[in-house]
Amino acid sequence: MIPPPKFVGDLTDLPTHAFGHRSLTWWGVVAFFMIEGAAFAMAFAAYFFLITGEQSWPPAPYRPPDLLAGTLFTLIMLASEIPNTRLKRAAEKKDLRSVRIGLLIMTAVCIPLFVLRGFEFASLNVWWTDNAYGSIMWALLFLHLTHFATDFVDTVVLACLVNTRHAAEDRRMVDVAENAMYWRFVWLLWLPIYFMLYWIPRL
């Protein structure tokens, strides 16, 4: 029943990995971006929906969040793109030494960010139990924290991995490049959240 094969080509010489959209993993990562992006889009929609029901935002007598911690966090996030880009390039060039250093730098960058995030919660000037304004502010900050923490764990694991015997495999470099891509996603996502948390209540 099965028609016999007719050999029309050979695949032996194809490479076994590639960077960017040629690789399967890249598409998986992008699909996860879409999922998370959709979740954040709905959270943003919920935020603006709640605003429409209010006389003022934040509702009286609440004060808008304090700017310091969030702004510092944003600046460090933006600055971290410099070592992040370098790391991605090093991975694509398969420069293992630079990748090792780059991953350590990215891990180190996260430490002050975690501390600042703690201060950010404190500077919101509202508890999540106070009202829906407080709830959505905490929710946005917390949702972003989970993404940021996920990438941190991923970075730490990769930093360990590139110091084991698995480091030499070329696919590791693809992993590192994709982790760098994820970091971009994390800070890109942060920019609208920063604006919504700290500036819209001041408009």
Add this chain to the structure above:
Amino acid sequence: MRRALPLLLPLAGCDTVQSMTGGDGRQGALFNDLFVIFAIVTLVMLALVLTGLIASIFRRHPAKSSVPGENDEARDAPFRPLLIGWVALIATGLLFLTTATYLTDRAMQARAPANRLLEIEITANQWWWDIRYKSSKPWQTIRTANEIHLPVGIPARITLKSNDVIHSFWVPNLAGKQDLIPGRRTDTVLEPKRIGVYRSQCAEFCGAQHAHMALDVTVESWADFNAWRVRQLTPAPAPATPLALAGYNYVTTRECASCHAIAGTPASAQVAPDLTHLASRRSIAAGTFPMTRGHLYAWIADPQGAKPGNNMPVVGLEPNELHSVIAYLETLK
């Protein structure tokens, strides 16, 4: 045309007190007209599809010998004009239906110039309706529960609120639904066209007794309505018999008075339905039972058996207390 809808409904022998086929209100009648238009258009479309389907099944198909899939794309071409025509037909039908929808909706929204407008405020609770007829003079405000009376031909603007969860106000014979949402204030207009008794039922799932959350609607002449209103404005009469007096004493000082109000007596709590004219209503417990002495006994003696999960507790009345309470409640005409 208003009467055409029942013809489409072989099983609907007659209009009932809770049926969309009634068309007893202005919006209800408009709904019926629009429904008939939609029914005709959709039935025509269905007939077209079924004709095509049946024809395709029973037509003499070409012989079975040729190879499957041969020249398929080339053979698609003759069907193209048919497909385009079909899409155009659907689009035209939709355009027609959208226009009809728009016009009907506008007609429903339109306020008939009325020199009299009734203002009613309905607050939904799990699982009963709190009714207030508003008036510029506070002493003319009527408070009742689980029933509304409407004068025929006079629009009633109804403001809707909820004290707990989302409910939906719906008198199928008169008009479509409007949700009652806590924290929001919605409104709707009823314009009854015909005298009659109707039944309204909560149309949004609201918990354990959603099924037993009905509202009696009476549409009557202006004179009857006025008589009813005057009666509603009078406080409860003093008990005349010793038994009723015993009941009065119980109802106004004990558990009942913690939740219910009876105008003209010390009972003034706002938690549960107003009882001032309880005995004049058509039903008990938000349309759960008809108003009869037997049902009243059953309800007061064991509200949880009659309507499980509702918020009226089993008080555990002694038989003599029960008799006296019922005797008093029956005086609340």
Add this chain to the structure above:
Amino acid sequence: MSSRFRVSLILLAALASAGCEREQRDPRGKPLPEDQSNVAKGDPRDNAYENVSYQLAQGQRLYGWMNCTGCHAHGGGGMGPPLMDEEWRYGGRMEDVVATILNGRPNGMPAFKGRITEQQAWQLAAYVRSLSAQPRQDVLGSRPDKMSTTEPATISEREKVVDETPALPRDEKD
């Protein structure tokens, strides 16, 4: 039947009864037997109200319906004593609270005997005790769907700080 299977059946049954108890919805309230002999060990009826979500929730609604908020607010106290703290003037056991509700106390607490049913008194008492975190925290919902009448902690705390140090940078901006 293997013994392991039997053990797992028993475990499942235990889980079932535990789950059922807390989740039971008996709209009549639990029967309240007159037996008071076991008071020393704690009244067995405590569990039937205090650890049953539905009874607590009913108590929560009664708390509003019977206008307890009028004096006690949402537990913070007002004319009447606060109910959120650990202090009980007349004893904090379920029976004590029920007795307080039914019989009233001097200085303004009215007696509710004859105005609410005994089951309702137990529901209320269970809710009142839950305000001071007496029963397990996950039995009652986190908050009612009502306005919270207590002052949000963040505002009052921070206002104080602002008052004491008027030279904070964000004040200049204002």
Add this chain to the structure above:
Amino acid sequence: MSVMSGKELPRDGRDLEGTELHERLEKTWGTPPGLWAWISTVDHKRISKRYIVTALIFMLLGGILSLVMRVQLATPESGLITPDRYNQLFTMHGTTMMFLFAVPVMEAMAVFLVPLMIGTRAISFPRLNAFSYWIYLAGGVLLWVAFILNIGPDAGWFAYVPLSGPEYSPGKRTDIWAQMVTFTEVAALAVSVELVATILKQRAPGMTLSRMPLFVWVSLVTSFMVIFSMPSVALTSGFLLSDRLVGTQFFNPYEHGDALLWQHLFWFFGHPEVYIIFLPGVGFVSHIVETFCRRSVLFYPAMVLAVVSIGLLAFGLWVHHMFATGLPRLGYAFYTAASMAVAIPSGVQVFCWIATMWDGRPRFDTPLLYVVGFIFTFVIGGLTGVMLASVPLDLQLHDTYFVVAHFHYVLIGGAVFPLLGAFTYWFPKFTGRMMSERMGKWTFWTLFLGFQLAFAPMHWSGILGMPRRVYTYPAGLGLEQTNMLSTVGAFAFAAGLFMFLENAAVSLRRRANAGSNPWDASGLEWAVSSPPASYNFAHIPVVSSRTPLWDNRDHLPVMTGLRVDDRELLITTVMEAKPDLREPSPVPTAWPLIAAIATTAMFIASIFTPWAVVVGAVPTAAALIAWFWPKGPETPEPVIQ
């Protein structure tokens, strides 16, 4: 590590084919007997079968609930079950059918069929696939164990706040519902990610986008719909859980929250959900029509366009579930128009199928009967849908039994009939056996007539004023006959379903072996043995048309050179499907199961305390790290850039 030439590695080709190739590939890809292998397998076909069997069990359970409800509703003021129990029943019925049956079973069909249809050896992320099954199973078991313990959710499958909020739904019932949603969302999203990557990157050489089988197209579109709609309900059920557990105020109208926020977020998911369930039916029907009419479906581009446009329109309709909430009237016009517009692509599809039957040479085997039943039923459901899109009509018909009739016509007619047809059609591919044709026809007619008897009267029940979700109704409203008819019909329909399952069970044991292509169909899934070998394709097929098996009757063109001693996939380009890479595919492992157990523990514990999220994240993260940690050195490969 030295890079050595990979030329001497064993690969399929002229030197290695036939039985020897089969044995060596089986060693690489196969699942050996034994419990451990069963637990750790990542074979998409095995996981798909588990998914399907589990989903069918949930369907039966949900169906039994509906029978109990129908008995309760057969007579007015019936006292068979308490209102509390009834509310649990209808909530469980809706939740089970939507979250535990319809979406998973459709995705499971895609998990089985898509890799075969596009000619690849495995799904893209097979471990994620295994994980998704375990998570789905955990969510379903959680819900049903809770129900058996009388903690079943009772706020409706839509769980409107504030009824589902902390004050009006005491206890853990709603938390279990909300967390079950999280489980099934995770599972569905994971499958969608796999399908998108598989479809875009693993198609056989030559299978350009314009040669993709229609079922692959609908799988792609529904996967994107899942990706964009399900995060919405995951987010909002998260809000609900936090309102109930940690006292956030999202839905508390007295503290600046809004009850309608839930409805917007829920229906932004809930409406696309309906099309996520219905679109795979479009795919099934297209394949069945093609095979049994001996002619490819007319106007392939129009069909694809129709599927894509339904996928897009689905996101613009959610407000038509909320017409009665009193939103600004002006905005309604848009949603009315958008909702009605769905009739156009649906009409195109119906036209194409009927025209295919007209122009082809139909043979009315059971699968094609289901298609006929589908067209009849679905068109009625679609037309009542047009009625419901009209605001003045909807304000009357909304939340009545008319709507119940409508969506059962759409979902059973539009999805379950095609699904049963698809089961019959692909049964030989799944199991290697044919289903009984005679029994199949009896089954079809029982199901079809039982369905019409059960659901047609509900239109009248609704028009006569019967609201949905009521545990009983008073006598004297004219509802007695219609409800009795519905109950009788429901039992007939249930009998049909049992006949179907009986047919499947008997056929599985007794019927003769089906060949690889018993229907003489055209798709690549029929170019492998029935049931397919663990590696699917011994050689990667090459495609040059939409109907490869019809066009290549003598020889199937293939490409060779994938490794035989390691799991390797051919990765092709997105648009043109040109061979691009050979990527390794993961080996079996139990880590997905372990990760699923850790995640389950975290999810369930977080019903009781928020700290479970923090504490539970640690074992979950540990399991995930172990899962992705590379095992052993890869065998060396030449690197050619």
